[in-house]
Amino acid sequence: MKLxxxxxxxxxxxxxxxxxxxxxxxxLHPGERLMETHLADTLGVSRTPIREAIRMLEKEGLALxxxxxxxxxxxxSEKDLEDVLEVRDALDALAVKEAxxxxxxxxxSALEVNMKQFEKAVEKGDIREIADADEAFHAVIYDxxxxxxxxxxxxxxREQMYRYRYEYLKDKAxxxxxxxxxxxxxxGLKAKxxxxxxxxxxxxxxxxxxxxxxxIQEQSK
Amino acid sequence: MKLxxxxxxxxxxxxxxxxxxxxxxxxLHPGERLMETHLADTLGVSRTPIREAIRMLEKEGLALxxxxxxxxxxxxSEKDLEDVLEVRDALDALAVKEAxxxxxxxxxSALEVNMKQFEKAVEKGDIREIADADEAFHAVIYDxxxxxxxxxxxxxxREQMYRYRYEYLKDKAxxxxxxxxxxxxxxGLKAKxxxxxxxxxxxxxxxxxxxxxxxIQEQSK
DNA sequence: TTGTACTAAATCTGATACAATTTTTTTCAT
DNA sequence: ATGAAAAAAATTGTATCAGATTTAGTACAA
Numbered sequence: 001m002k003l004x005x006x007x008x009x010x011x012x013x014x015x016x017x018x019x020x021x022x023x024x025x026x027x028l029h030p031g032e033r034l035m036e037t038h039l040a041d042t043l044g045v046s047r048t049p050i051r052e053a054i055r056m057l058e059k060e061g062l063a064l065x066x067x068x069x070x071x072x073x074x075x076x077s078e079k080d081l082e083d084v085l086e087v088r089d090a091l092d093a094l095a096v097k098e099a100x101x102x103x104x105x106x107x108x109s110a111l112e113v114n115m116k117q118f119e120k121a122v123e124k125g126d127i128r129e130i131a132d133a134d135e136a137f138h139a140v141i142y143d144x145x146x147x148x149x150x151x152x153x154x155x156x157x158r159e160q161m162y163r164y165r166y167e168y169l170k171d172k173a174x175x176x177x178x179x180x181x182x183x184x185x186x187x188g189l190k191a192k193x194x195x196x197x198x199x200x201x202x203x204x205x206x207x208x209x210x211x212x213x214x215x216i217q218e219q220s221k
Numbered sequence: 222m223k224l225x226x227x228x229x230x231x232x233x234x235x236x237x238x239x240x241x242x243x244x245x246x247x248x249l250h251p252g253e254r255l256m257e258t259h260l261a262d263t264l265g266v267s268r269t270p271i272r273e274a275i276r277m278l279e280k281e282g283l284a285l286x287x288x289x290x291x292x293x294x295x296x297x298s299e300k301d302l303e304d305v306l307e308v309r310d311a312l313d314a315l316a317v318k319e320a321x322x323x324x325x326x327x328x329x330s331a332l333e334v335n336m337k338q339f340e341k342a343v344e345k346g347d348i349r350e351i352a353d354a355d356e357a358f359h360a361v362i363y364d365x366x367x368x369x370x371x372x373x374x375x376x377x378x379r380e381q382m383y384r385y386r387y388e389y390l391k392d393k394a395x396x397x398x399x400x401x402x403x404x405x406x407x408x409g410l411k412a413k414x415x416x417x418x419x420x421x422x423x424x425x426x427x428x429x430x431x432x433x434x435x436x437i438q439e440q441s442k
Numbered sequence: 443t444t445g446t447a448c449t450a451a452a453t454c455t456g457a458t459a460c461a462a463t464t465t466t467t468t469t470c471a472t
Numbered sequence: 473a474t475g476a477a478a479a480a481a482a483t484t485g486t487a488t489c490a491g492a493t494t495t496a497g498t499a500c501a502a
Contacts, residue, residue, distance in 0.1 A: 008493095010288050011456070012276070035482075046457045048269075051484095055233070055273045059280030067231050068464055068483060083370040090315040094307065149304040153374060232485065257454075267486045272455095289454060289493055 011045050015053035018043065023062050023073055024162040034063060034071040061160055078216055081161065085209055088157045091150060092201045096185075098145035100194045108190055111140045115182050122175045130169050131162075137182060141189070161212060168211040177207060232266050236274035239264065244283050244294055245383040255284060255292040282381055299437055302382065306430055309378045312371060313422045317406075319366035321415045329411055332361045336403050343396045351390050352383075358403060362410070382433060389432040398428060 019039075022028045034054060040047045054071045057063035065071040076084075103111075118133040138158070142151040168174065181204040188197030240260075243249045255275060261268045275292045278284035286292040324332075339354035359379070363372040389395065402425040409418030 008288060010454090036484095037482075048272075048456055048458095051269070051273055052276045055276040056280055059277055067229060070465095070483060080370065083368045086315065086319075086368060087312065087371050087374065090311050091308065094311040098307075147304045147307060149301065150308050153308060231483090256452095258452095269485060290495095291454060 011049035012052035015043060015045060015049050016056045019053055019057055020062060024159060026163050026166060028073050030073050030075045032073045034073065060156060076160065076216065078213060081212060081216060084157050084160055085205060088154060089202060089205055091154050092205060093198050095142050095145040095150060095154065096197045096201050097194055098147060099141050099189060100192045100197060102146050103144040103189055107140055107144045111137065111186055111189065114140055115186050118182060119179055122179060127166065127169050131166060164212040164215045165208065167215040174211060232270035233273035236264060236266060236270050237277045240274055240278060241283060245380060247384050247387060249294050251294050251296045253294045255294065281377060297381065297437065299434060302433060302437060305378050305381055306426060309375060310423060310426055312375050313426060314419050316363050316366040316371060316375065317418045317422050318415055319368060320362050320410060321413045321418060323367050324365040324410055328361055328365045332358065332407055332410065335361055336407050339403060340400055343400060348387065348390050352387060385433040385436045386429065388436040395432060402428070
């Protein structure tokens with residue numbers, strides 16, 4: 001017997017997911033207007049769920065509404081990026097510290113599997129797959145930290161740069177480095193060497209900064 | 222000539238602020254239902270702004286909605302509290318580090334003023350005023366860190382415990398300790414002694430944990 | 443008493459129509 | 473061209489309606 005779990009999702013959530021994906025994939029560009037009636041027509045729903053979805057995007061930092069002028073896809077300045085990365089750096093350090101203490105052998109195996117999948121995705125050159133594998137790899141670490149609040153905050157911070165990260169993942173020059181860094185993080189976690197993992201994670205993040213910064217500078221031209 | 226700034230606020234924001242305040246002050250209790258029609262009648266607005274406000278509360282972690290069953294004020298377990306505090310501890314450390322590097326003499330003066338106001342509020346014994354003064358004191362530090370993203374995340378984390386903190390601020394036994402801790406933080410920032418401030422801030426947070434934990438255990442009985 | 447089936451009420455969800463207000467665009471006269 | 477007036481578009485908010493689901497209540501049988 002199988003119960004039909006969660007076959008239902010409120011339209012506001014469907015709309016929210018659709019818009020978030022569109023923003024993160026870059027289909028909706030920063031600054032682009034999010035007009036209620038237009039979105040309602042496009043997505044084939046009424047304005048009610050659209051408006052609720054926009055409020056949620058707002059709180060996630062993916063949209064910005066100016067009263068009486070409507071919502072638009074959030075811009076991200078270089079300063080914003082640096083701010084986000086600074087916070088992520090601190091939270092990654094925390095996550096890694098906790099993960100070192102708590103990670104199980106099962107999770108370590110999962111991490112290894114994800115690491116391999118990342119390498120395979122890189123070989124194939126499928127950007128989408130690379131991005132997903134990277135997400136999965138890091139998700140295991142956040143889960144291992146056993147702090148859902150931390151995980152959700154970091155997830156949100158990651159999402160904020162997702163748009164730009166996607167661009168730089170296209171550049172194959174970084175791929176080998178990423179594989180090497182994941183290996184270092186994995187080895188460190190396996191050895192439960194807190195300081196080493198923290199440093200590896202920090203370098204992993206640092207290396208993204210310049211790359212993403214370039215993307216932003218390109219786009220603002 | 223004075224410009225009439227922000228004389229207009231969308232009703233959804235008015236409702237959001239009203240509900241958030243009610244939750245943070247404890248007027249709406251954890252688990253209490255947030256019924257659209259009832260709130261609409263009570264606040265004298267239609268359901269549309271209510272629903273948008275509920276979506277915002279949801280994303281702030283102050284409300285929880287179960288599809289087809291409506292929203293309720295978010296509960297907070299002891300584990301949730303510990304998770305939040307763990308994250309705050311890490312972000313406070315970051316904020317303090319940045320603040321040490323960047324704080325100006327003007328901000329230091331502001332901090333001193335806020336510290337004195339806190340002491341005055343304690344003398345008066347006005348809980349509301351004590352809470353506000355505490356907020357203001359810490360806000361100066363987050364502002365000094367010059368990272369709005371960090372500030373907004375920490376602000377949100379603070380809000381999540383606001384309800385419980387309010388209860389423990391009522392206990393005068395802690396007042397002297399709080400004043401002492403604020404002094405230590407202030408002195409450390411003035412001396413730009415990063416490690417000392419970090420430790421002081423950490424102790425400041427640690428001391429809240431047990432107190433707030435007690436409140437939660439009381440409430441869950 | 444206990445458990446099940448049915449019914450009714452309450453509520454959420456979503457759509458639609460409408461009005462008021464503000465912003466944006468267009469038009470037109472200078 | 474410039475600027476003011478008019479028109480159009482869009483946001484915001486209200487009100488109302490219908491459908492679906494949960495919850496509560498009731499009746500009934502074991």
